[in-house]
Amino acid sequence: MGMTLTEKILARHAALESVEPGQIINAKVDLVLANELSAAVAIGVMRGIKGAGKVFDPSKIALVADHFVPAKDAQSAGLARLMKEFAAEQKVEHFFDVGRGGIEHVVLPEEGLVAPGELIVGGDSHTCTYGAFGAFATGMGSTDIAAAFVLGEVWLKVPASIKLVYSGKPGPFVYAKDIMLRTVGELGIDGATYRAIEYHGSTVDELSITGRITMANMAIEAGAKNGIFHADAKTIAYVKERTDRPFVVERADADARYERVISIDISELEPQVACPHTPDNVHPISDVTRDDLKVDQVFIGSCTNGYIDDLRVVAKILDGKRIAPNLRVIVNPGSQKVWMQAADEGILTTLAAAGCAVNTPGCGACFGGHMGTLGDGERAISTTNRNYVGRMGSPKAEIYLASPATCAASALTGRITDPRVVEAVPV
Amino acid sequence: MEATLRGHAHKYGKNVDTDVIIPGKYCNIIDRAELGKHALEGLDPEYTGRMKPGDIIVADTNFGCGSSREVAPIAIKASGTSAVIAKSFARIFYRNALNIGLPIFESAEAVDGIESGDEIELEPAGGIVRNLTKGTSYRAAEFPPFMQSLIDAGGLVPYVERRLAESQ
Ligand code: SF4
Numbered sequence: 001m002g003m004t005l006t007e008k009i010l011a012r013h014a015a016l017e018s019v020e021p022g023q024i025i026n027a028k029v030d031l032v033l034a035n036e037l038s039a040a041v042a043i044g045v046m047r048g049i050k051g052a053g054k055v056f057d058p059s060k061i062a063l064v065a066d067h068f069v070p071a072k073d074a075q076s077a078g079l080a081r082l083m084k085e086f087a088a089e090q091k092v093e094h095f096f097d098v099g100r101g102g103i104e105h106v107v108l109p110e111e112g113l114v115a116p117g118e119l120i121v122g123g124d125s126h127t128c129t130y131g132a133f134g135a136f137a138t139g140m141g142s143t144d145i146a147a148a149f150v151l152g153e154v155w156l157k158v159p160a161s162i163k164l165v166y167s168g169k170p171g172p173f174v175y176a177k178d179i180m181l182r183t184v185g186e187l188g189i190d191g192a193t194y195r196a197i198e199y200h201g202s203t204v205d206e207l208s209i210t211g212r213i214t215m216a217n218m219a220i221e222a223g224a225k226n227g228i229f230h231a232d233a234k235t236i237a238y239v240k241e242r243t244d245r246p247f248v249v250e251r252a253d254a255d256a257r258y259e260r261v262i263s264i265d266i267s268e269l270e271p272q273v274a275c276p277h278t279p280d281n282v283h284p285i286s287d288v289t290r291d292d293l294k295v296d297q298v299f300i301g302s303c304t305n306g307y308i309d310d311l312r313v314v315a316k317i318l319d320g321k322r323i324a325p326n327l328r329v330i331v332n333p334g335s336q337k338v339w340m341q342a343a344d345e346g347i348l349t350t351l352a353a354a355g356c357a358v359n360t361p362g363c364g365a366c367f368g369g370h371m372g373t374l375g376d377g378e379r380a381i382s383t384t385n386r387n388y389v390g391r392m393g394s395p396k397a398e399i400y401l402a403s404p405a406t407c408a409a410s411a412l413t414g415r416i417t418d419p420r421v422v423e424a425v426p427v
Numbered sequence: 428m429e430a431t432l433r434g435h436a437h438k439y440g441k442n443v444d445t446d447v448i449i450p451g452k453y454c455n456i457i458d459r460a461e462l463g464k465h466a467l468e469g470l471d472p473e474y475t476g477r478m479k480p481g482d483i484i485v486a487d488t489n490f491g492c493g494s495s496r497e498v499a500p501i502a503i504k505a506s507g508t509s510a511v512i513a514k515s516f517a518r519i520f521y522r523n524a525l526n527i528g529l530p531i532f533e534s535a536e537a538v539d540g541i542e543s544g545d546e547i548e549l550e551p552a553g554g555i556v557r558n559l560t561k562g563t564s565y566r567a568a569e570f571p572p573f574m575q576s577l578i579d580a581g582g583l584v585p586y587v588e589r590r591l592a593e594s595q
Contacts, residue, residue, distance in 0.1 A: 024573040037454050041497050044457070049584055051591040068455055076455045125495040125519060141497035141523035147587045155573065189442055190489040194518055223492060225518055278442060367451035367494070388446040388493060390469035395447070 002253025004161040005228050006196040009136040009250055013119045021160035021259070029060070030118040030135075032148045035104050036065045038123025040079040041142035043086050046149055055090045056152030062094040062113055063087050064104035069362045072370040102335025102361035105129040105217065105303035109209075110337050112242025116231035116249045121148050126303050126385070128224065131197075131216035132209065133239060134231030134249060139220065159225045160259040161196040162187075166203035168267030173419040175313075176211030177305060177383070177403035179203070180218045181272040183264065185282030193223035195259065198252065203266055204229060209238050210307040217304045218385050221279040271419055273381075274401035277389045285406060285418045293400070293416040296378040298329040298407050299392070301359075302366045305383035306334025308341045310404040315347040317408035317422055318354040324414030329356040330372040332364040356411070368393040381410045432509040432530065432549040434481035436541050441487035443470060445499040445520065454496055462498055463505025480507035483549070485541050487513065491520025500529040510549055512556060512567070514538050525574060526583045532556055537565035 003011065003018060011019045013027040034042055046052055055061055063083050068076035080097075087095035094113060101107045105126050108114050116134035120127065123145040130137035140154070148154050164183065197219045204212065212229050219227025229235075231249045239247070270284040300306075300314055311333060323329045331351055333339040339361055342348050348358050365372025366384045373393035374380055380392060380399050387399035402410075405419035412422070447469030449462065456462050467474040467484075484503065490513035491499060500523050503511065510530040524531045530551045537556040541547065545560040554567035570578060580586050 024571060038495065038497070040457060041501075045584065049591070050588045051595070052587065072455070079455055079457070123495060125493065127495075139495040139519055141495050141500075141519060141526060143497060143526035143583050144522060147583050150587055151590060157571070189492060190515070190517070193489065193492075193515070223489065223517060367446075367454075369451050369454070373452075386444075386446065386493060388444045388469075390450045391446045393452075395450075395469050 001257060002255035004196065004256040004258065005198055005230060005250055005252040006136055006161055006226060007158060008252065009117055009119060010156065010158055019158045021158050023158045024155060025158060026153050026155055027119055028153055029121055029148055031060050031062060031113060031120045032145060033062045033104060033108065033120065033122030033124065033127060034145050035067050035124055036079045036083045037067050038142045038145060039063055039083040039086065042123055042146040042149065043082060045143050045146035049146065049150060052150040055092070055149045058091040059093045060152070061092045061149065062108060063092055064096045064101050064107055065098055066101065066103045067363045067367070068369050069098045070360065100336060102338065103303045103306060103363055106306055106334035106338065109133065110335060112239065115239045115243060115245060115247035116235060117247050121145065121154055125220045126217055128219045128226050129213055129217040129303060131219065131226050131228035132212040133235055134229060136226055136228065138226045159194055159196040161198050162192055163198050163200055163258040163261045165261065165263045166201035166266060167263065168203055168265045170203070170266055170269065173271055173405050174269055175403045175405060176207055176214040178269060178272040179266055180215040181274050181282045181401065182269060184218055184221045184280050187222040189221060189278055189280045190223045192219070195224055197222065197224045197227040199227065199229045205232065208309060209234060210309045213307065214304055221385055271403060271406050273406065273416065274387055276387055276398040276400070279386055279401060288416055289418055293379065294414060295327065295381050295410055295416060297372065297374060297380040298327065298411045299365045299372055299380060299382040299384065300404055300407055301332030301334065301364060302384040303334065304385040305404050306332060306338065308338050310383065311338065311342045311347050313404045314408040315350045317405060317419065318411065319350050321354055321412055323355040323411045327411065327414045329411045330359060330365055331356050332359045333361050335361050365392055367391060381407050381416055383407050432481065432551065434479065434483045434509050434547060436483050436485045436543055436545045436547050437474065437478060438485045438541060438543040439470065442489045442492055443486050444493035445491060445496050446493055448491065448499040449496065449502040454498055459501060459505040462502040463507065466502040466506035466508065475506050478506065478508065481509045483547050484508055484511045485538055486511065487538060488515045490516050492517035495519045497523045497527060500524040500527050504529045512537055525578060528582055532567035534565050534567040537567065540565065
């Protein structure tokens with residue numbers, strides 16, 4: 001019997017001929033990731049493990065300060081410091097402090113730390129992002145991460161796979177974000193729990209690397225353990241530009257078993273919006289704009305849509321215009337490299353001239369940490385991935401999730417706006 | 428094995444996510460007691476004031492969905508809550524709960540048969556859920572053998588210690 005892409009990677013890392021869904025395996029990891037929040041807890045756990053003096057391999061650990069950076073308060077500064085000292089003590093090769101990194105999931109691929117066929121675990125649920133590169137990547141809690149730090153192995157239950165087959169060409173102002181929001185809407189927030197999502201079809205073959213990142217990133221929003229694409233020439237070129245490390249490109253077998261196969265035709269797809277308070281409450285933009293929803297804040301950034309391609313889309317829409325009065329637009333480029341590229345291209349100036357507040361890279365407002373926290377009764381539209389109650393601050397705030405283009409169009413009007421009518425938006 | 432747990436039920440709906448279990452702004456807290464004061468704050472700000480030590484959270488499907496923050500089960504445990512019964516759990520929360528030693532019980536029938544305020548008795552070893560108020564009893568889903576062996580060993584940490592000792 002054939003294996004899915006996820007099963008292939010898991011079998012190789014467990015040194016087994018084959019694996020099947022439900023089987024529990026011990027797998028070797030190629031990289032273990034943590035941020036200052038998950039690392040702080042994991043370091044504490046590791047110090048309590050008898051006989052665990054050292055990490056298994058300092059070259060296979062990545063530590064990124066991104067959630068509360070630059071430090072929001074003394075407590076946050078303490079967590080970042082704990083991680084920094086641990087990195088020095090353990091000689092961790094890939095440690096990214098403020099000003100040298102950015103959001104973990106933006107930084108790791110940029111730095112060549114993710115390659116096809118690899119197995120990556122991270123102390124962050126959006127670790128599934130690296131499935132964009134044909135890697136098996138999944139999020140875990142800090143105790144699991146501490147165990148991985150020490151053993152270089154994790155125990156995993158092999159997930160059954162759901163095959164999603166996309167067809168059709170996206171229309172104007174329809175992006176990977178819209179496709180993925182629709183997908184989460186269709187699967188539901190627990191539709192893929194304990195499952196792997198395998199993305200297929202002509203639509204995703206045509207997608208850019210960042211488009212695939214956006215889609216793999218939100219696999220967790222359907223509850224999935226991981227979301228994975230097949231690596232192709234584009235992926236291999238991207239990775240080889242950044243690392244000399246050898247990697248193995250795996251492919252699903254022709255007779256692989258899928259629990260479900262779902263076909264999604266996107267040729268008629270409109271821009272999509274996830275309405276409060278769950279990421280699967282997804283509606284086409286024309287239904288949402290009918291309610292004429294005024295917004296208090298637009299947020300552009302995160303590991304879902306904090307990439308240079310995203311900022312280019314936003315800058316193009318805002319170029320030479322002003323954002324609506326009585327509106328805050330906050331932009332967090334995903335990484336230091338994205339920030340510098342955007343500076344080189346004049347994007348940061350375009351955004352600032354339009355009235356946006358451009359922040360230093362990091363998670364920022366995405367999870368209500370700081371730098372754009374919502375107040376009671378406020379409404380925001382955001383390029384991020386979650387809109388649970390209280391996610392961006394006040395539990396009495398409303399969060400709408402959409403693409404960078406939809407958020408930029410909304411920035412011009414101060415209302416949730418269809419980017420397809422953006423030309424008609426008065427300056 | 429763990430002793431019998433007893434407390435009153437506090438019942439909630441489906442998809443109780445980690446952002447309401449412990450909001451992001453508290454994720455820079457390491458002190459467990461402090462975390463415990465904010466358990467469930469985004470969903471039910473009165474929970475920690477109302478609950479008594481030993482009480483039990485009862486919820487519908489997909490409990491603990493969202494982020495991987497281990498402080499979510501830690502906050503629940505630190506609040507004095509003795510266990511969570513749900514129709515199903517989100518994947519990362521499930522692992523985290525086992526790893527930090529928060530007892531969890533998966534049973535749709537038990538959830539349907541419990542109302543807020545009911546007095547519940549739990550036997551973690553056998554996965555037994557007894558509704559003392561209604562005089563009913565349920566059996567929660569068994570853990571796969573590997574996970575049961577982790578639980579029996581006292582969690583992931585002793586397991587890692589054993590593996591390290593073996594490799595010496
Ligand atoms: S940007 Fe948001 S979703 Fe991504 S890692 Fe940071 S907090 Fe999590």
